[in-house]
Amino acid sequence: MKLARANWAGLVIDAPAERLGVDGFRFGVDGGKTADQDANRIWQENHLDADSDLIHYGALVQRRAYALVERGTDGRPVITHETPRQFAVEYEQGSRRRIAAALKLWRDDWTNMTRATLWLPGSIHYFATRREAAGFAVxxxxxxxxxxxxxxxxxxxxxxxxxxxxxxxDFVNRRNRRITGFAEHEDILPIQDRINLSLINLIAAMRYGAFRQRWAAGLEVDEDPVTGQKIQPFQLDIKSLWTTDDHEVRFGEFASTDLVPYVKAVESATQDLAAISRTPPHYLLGQVVNVSGDALKAAETGLVSKVRDRQRNFGESWEQVMRLAFRVLGDEQRAVAYDAETIWRDPESRTLAELADAAVKHGAAGVPWRQRMEGMGYTPQEIGRMEIDRAHDAMLAPAAEPTPLPTGQPPQDSRAVIGRGDVAQAA
Incomplete structure (x- = not known):
């Protein structure tokens, strides 16, 4: 039964989680044109390039996850991931977003105590007990x-x-499906059980029915003179050949069990799993032979749509986390900036040629340079460094030569020539 376990549910969760990447935040205080550098510093200080995945995975697997924002000993915001196994919140009456209270319950191995912290809008309460069990029921x-x-x-x-x-x-997964959250794999658990059952039957058939059983007819079988038990005349062995001197004896073999129906049952269940979870079939079956790029992109359309939906929900929560972090710093302007925006990594898979071609076409349509670079997948930090390099290259570029005047045309004054060179350099 251990060999029959195929964790497709883990792949259903990994597929969207690996495409959920936060590149930065924008605030309307500067027009919202560039990523906020202070927000990026807070993000990096709290190692959220890596730890943000804990929150995303936690929400996808356990329906919800939490981020706790506190003031550190140096006065800087400290952002930590909290699991629903140890953390719970209570909402204000009639609201599913405004949190009225939060409770954390955990086992402190240093003091050998079970501790609890209760946060209210105006106060924080700390409790402890010698009880070893750390659960909300306790x-x-x-x-x-x-x-x-x-x-x-x-x-x-x-x-x-x-x-x-x-x-x-709180980071609630699929709030539109269930107000308390809905895990990514809840829909496909019956299909996962069906796949495991089919694999158990397949392995049993392989072990007991796939080997061709042989038979012999008309063969005299000797008996043990002591026990009177029949003596097995032949042993099944790949290196042995059955022979006898009796010309009347006939040998034969039974047909092996056909394993194809078992394999097709697993493939059929896997296709159902892919359809319900909107996971690309080639993620599960690995059948990508002679498949065009357009076909692969079409197969990933459902997954991309699902990831964008998660980005909208989780983006609201990350913006709230950043507002709390700026509240810790005393920055009231960004603490109430409800025009904040989370900059997500593009969830679609595109080749470099596709990105470059789109950037050229966007440039011809008048799309600003920074927006084109974001479309190519560069992070705000990379774009900032490229802007500095572009300015440096422009300063080192040689000045454009003045355009020679046609023969017979009176010369222009120096101001006109210099002006034309400036225009050429700006272009």
């Missing part, structure tokens, strides 16, 4: 065993919330 049933935790700067385990709001943000 929290509800053992309230009397919890004591306030006297941390530095607290009064009876209570401190003032410096942000004035709950510093938690």
């Amino acid at each position: 929290l509800r049933s053992e309230l009397r065993t919890w004591d306030p935790l006297m941390l530095p700067g607290t009064t009876d385990g209570t401190a003032t919330n410096p942000l004035g709001r709950v510093p938690a943000v």
Whole structure:
């Protein structure tokens, strides 16, 4: 049964997760033309190039994940990933986005205690217990065993919330399917079980029915003189040949079990899984022989559409995380900048030739240079470095030679010639 496990559900989750990449953030305070450098610093300080995947995977697998924004000892924002196994939130009455309270419950191995932290808009409460179990069910049933935790700067385990709001943000996957979230693999679990069952039957048929069983008719079988049991005349062995002196004996073999129906059953279930989860079939079956690029792109259309939907939902949450981070820094302008935008990596797979051709056509249509570079997949940091290099190259480029005047035309003054050279250099 261990050999029959094929984790297609993991691939269904990996397919969209590997295309969810955040490149930066824009705020309307500067017109929203370039990525915000302060937001990028916050992102890099908290190692979110790597750790943002924890939040994305957590939401895709467990329906939801959380980001906690706190003030570090140096006054800078600290952003951490929180799992729903240890973290829970309560929303304001009638709202599914404004969080009224957040609770974290975990086992502290350093102090050998189970700790809990409760965030409210105006206060933060710390609790601890000697109970070893750290679960929300234990929290509800053992309230009397919890004591306030006297941390530095607290009064009876209570401190003032410096942000004035709950510093938690939820990342809910497929909120439009279920308000509490819906995991990527929930739809395909019955199909995954069907695939595993088909593989179990396939392996059993391979082990017990695929080998051709031989038979012998008219053969005298000797008996053991002591026990009276029949003595096996032949042993099944790839190196052995069955022979006998009796010309009346006939040999033969039974047909092996046909494994093709088992394989087709697995392939059929896999195709159902691909259709329901919108995972490209060539991801699952690996059949990419003699397939054109347009056909592969069409096969990935459903996956790209799904990724863009996740980007819209998760982008709202990342923007809220950044607003909280700027609130920690005291930047009230960006703390309430609701025109913030998350810059996502392009989820589509394009060749370099396709990107370059699109950039040339966009340039002819008047699309600005920076927008064309973003379309080619460059990150805001790469585009910033390229802008500096372009300015440097323009300064080092030789000045354009003045255009010679036709014969017989009176010479122009120096100001006119210099002006024409300036125009040529600007072009």
